[in-house]
Amino acid sequence: MNLEVEQVVDGILKDYQKGRDIDNLKFFEQPDRDQIVVILDELLAVLFPGYYREKVYHTVHTETKISVIIEDVMYRLRKQIELALLYDERYADVDRAQRKKAAKKITLEFFRRLPEIREYLDTDIEATFEGDPAANSKHEIVLSYPGILATAIYRLAHGLQRLNVPLIPRMMTEYSHTQTGVDIHPGAKIGKYFCIDHATGVVVGSTSVIGEHVKVYQGVTIGALSTKDGQKMHGTKRHPTIEDYVTLYSGASVLGGRTVIGEGAVIGGNAFVTKSVDPHTTVTIKTHELVVDRKSHKKTDEKELEQDDSLI
Incomplete structure (x- = not known):
């Protein structure tokens, strides 16, 4: 048995020697x-x-506690950015001291921008509260709404993306994706008063540009058209522009880098939009005819009852 285990382990270790990305x-x-x-x-x-x-930091004064958390997270983030810079060609071949210096500079700049991120988030909470009659308070929204959690993590990740930090922004938003069902690429540009209602299944692509006071419902995709050319399309504008005061209802798909949804437009549920929409325009899918056949339903019920009687 031990020999067989050794052979299996040796086979796996040899597999690592093939020089693939997975190795x-x-x-x-x-x-x-x-x-x-x-x-x-x-x-x-x-x-x-x-x-x-x-729960880790026990202090009497709130400001002291927050200060300790800020210093701790700055230290943690700086170390992770230092590692991430290995994937930036500008720092891949420099010594560690230079990467550490660059990581420290990036970390400090990111934290200088946190008040701006908080300002945007405050408007997101306001938009969510004003747009959801089911919300009892803003406290409820912050504590329980997955849309706000996804937006908060996106705004943090976008802040790092703007500073050209490799890997970490996407790791953040994909973690958010697993927790909330919302997939927002950190490269997307989203204005103030952004509201995601019900959250689950929302997708926002990397080159999307979204204005202010935009509301999206569950299942909305702001995505690209066919990506069959793969990496050749990297860096190109592949995703739509959504202007201010637009509403996208559940299941709507808005696709393509040239697609612009004009200010104040409304895109109805399940609409598939690949062309630009003029401002203050409503786009809906024509409702199919709903047929209700009560006689057929009644006959089916009677047959089921007869079958049930035969079993008694």
Whole structure:
């Protein structure tokens, strides 16, 4: 048995020697996924200090506690950015001291921009509250709405994306994807007062541009047309532009880099839109005729009853 186990292990170890991407054995040369989750939890506590509890740091004064969390998450993020910079060709071949210096500079700039991120999030909460009659309070929205959680993590990731940090922004938004069912690429540009109602199944592509006061419902896709050319399309505008005060109802798909949804337009549920829509226009799918055949239903019920009687 031991010999057989050794042979199996040896076979797997030899498989790692083929030089494929999947054979990477550099354990400590990429960001740590578990650490990214810890960083997100601490950043959320910084964004919403009254809503996210931190059990590790026990201090009497709130400001002191927040200060400790900020310093801790700055340290953690700086270390992860230092690793991520190995995937930036500008830093891949420089010594560690230079990467550490660059990571520190990026981290400080990111935290300088946190007040701006919080300003945007405040408008997102306002838009969600005003747009959802079922919401009892803004506290309820922050504590329980997956749309706000997904938007908050997107805004953090987008902040790092703007600073050209490799890997980490996408790791953040894909973690959010697993938690909320909302897939927003960190490269998308989204204005203030953004509202995702019900959240699940929303997709926003990397080159999307979304204005202010935009509301999307569950199942909406703001995506690309055919991507059969693959990496040749990298960096091109593949996703739509959604102007201010647009509403996209559940199941709507708006696709294509040249597609512009004009200000104040409404895209109805399940619409498939690949061409631009003029401002203040409503796009809907023509409702199919609904046929209700009560006689047929009644006959079916009677047959089922007769079958049931025969079993008694």
